[in-house]
Amino acid sequence: MKKLFNSIMICVLLFSSTFIGTACSDDDKNGTNKYPVPVISEFSPSEGLPTSVVTIKGANFGTERTERVGRVYFGGVEATDYESWSDNEIKVRVPQKGITGNITLWVWKNHTETTDEFICVPGAEITSINPSPTFPGSQITINGKNFQYFIDKGVTAQDVIVEFCAEEGITKATADALTATSSYRNSTYGCKRWCYYY
Known part of the structure; x- marks a missing residue:
């Protein structure tokens, strides 16, 4: 009886290990490997008012944006209005409470930020x-x-x-x-x- 119990426990542990390993593998396949680290080559204009459109160019942005995959921040404030999103160009509107600072781009779990600051100009x-x-x-x-x-x-x-x-x-x-x-x-x-x- 004890041997049977040990055999069942070993089977359960092997099954659990296989499941966990598969889950981690799938998450990695659909996450980090699917979305490589984004690269920002330039953005324009260098300053803007709230709701003005900023164009960000580079690579590895992903072919489309979802709430979970693509996010842009102006000085740490997340943008909510995106005009367009492609693998090498993003058009996004400056958020109402954007702060002067680096533009940060998150694609899945990878992120990058600009070396130059974007100047957020408060509206009249x-x-x-x-x-x-x-x-x-x-x-x-x-x-x-x-x-x-x-x-x-x-x-x-x-x-x-x-x-x-x-x-x-x-x-x-x-x-x-x-x-x-x-x-x-x-x-x-x-x-x-x-x-x-x-």
Whole structure:
């Protein structure tokens, strides 16, 4: 009886070893060996605003992307919007909260990162509008942050379009002045009596 029990235990152990070895082998075959270490040769542009498209070129990216296989990070923040993915080129949008830093690419369990940093430029943000409410035709000041980047790129007041909601639809007007933290508009078109801004 003892010999029979020992024989059964040996069979069970052999079966378990075979199963575990096969499982590890299959995982390796479908994982690391199937997806070799990716190589990034270049990316462009070198800076961008949230949602702008960045093209990454190289090799071993895989022919298609799945949530488990392909991931791109901007300064450690994962991108969620991919325009296209092929074995040698990825087009991906900069995430809203991307951080300036290296671009990191994960393909399955392998990863690589760029030697150069990608500069994540925060988009312009409105913090307040003064006065609010106000009368039609009066000057309003739109306060915000991150305007300086656009000024440095050559954006002028004439390039800033302010939209006002009116009874007949949206009315557009050009700003009169632009500084690093404010934009000014003299006329509030479309407002009949009072204008409220949110």
